[in-house]
Amino acid sequence: MEPLIHLIIPLLIVAAFKPQLDKRLVLGLAVLTILPDFDFIVGHRSLFHNLFFVLLFSWVVYLIFKFIINKGRSKRVLENKNAFYLSIFYLFSHLLLDIGNPGVPFFYPLSNKLFTLNFLLLTSSANGISNGIGLMTKTSFTLNPLIQGTAMMDAPVITTFGLLLFVIVAILLLIKLIVKKK
Numbered sequence: 001m002e003p004l005i006h007l008i009i010p011l012l013i014v015a016a017f018k019p020q021l022d023k024r025l026v027l028g029l030a031v032l033t034i035l036p037d038f039d040f041i042v043g044h045r046s047l048f049h050n051l052f053f054v055l056l057f058s059w060v061v062y063l064i065f066k067f068i069i070n071k072g073r074s075k076r077v078l079e080n081k082n083a084f085y086l087s088i089f090y091l092f093s094h095l096l097l098d099i100g101n102p103g104v105p106f107f108y109p110l111s112n113k114l115f116t117l118n119f120l121l122l123t124s125s126a127n128g129i130s131n132g133i134g135l136m137t138k139t140s141f142t143l144n145p146l147i148q149g150t151a152m153m154d155a156p157v158i159t160t161f162g163l164l165l166f167v168i169v170a171i172l173l174l175i176k177l178i179v180k181k182k
């Protein structure tokens, strides 16, 4: 998934569902939504794309808040906790958005398997003309070998699927805001 989508979708979700959170915290930690992709530097697209990294890094963020940023401020206990949960949410959202082909090695380094979820929306057509009525979906869950993820080096800035996802989330949040106001 492209960086822009990785950043915007979780930010929109936090803004809609947790508007009471400190804006500086929400925006400051937002960099975590794209952090996992920096494992390309070490040439290994799995090092930061797993659940253990999500937990470990969120814990490190918590410690940084507790012992450095909020050192000696006993009233900021809640902010430390919020930083921890936000980190988990941001990092985990990255893994979820990456679940399309070739997939995510959720349990690396315990398992080298990539978890992949492929979702296709198809229209059946008669005589080569799609009537748009026979919509059907094709969903498959597969496990790919790790090498497929490591071999993938192209990084599109924006894809059709990413844009579509963004539009869907934006519409849902808009509906939520309108419903709330009434």
Ligand SMILES: [Zn+2]
Residues within 6 Å of the ligand: 001, 036, 037, 049, 094, 098
């Ligand atoms: Zn990624």
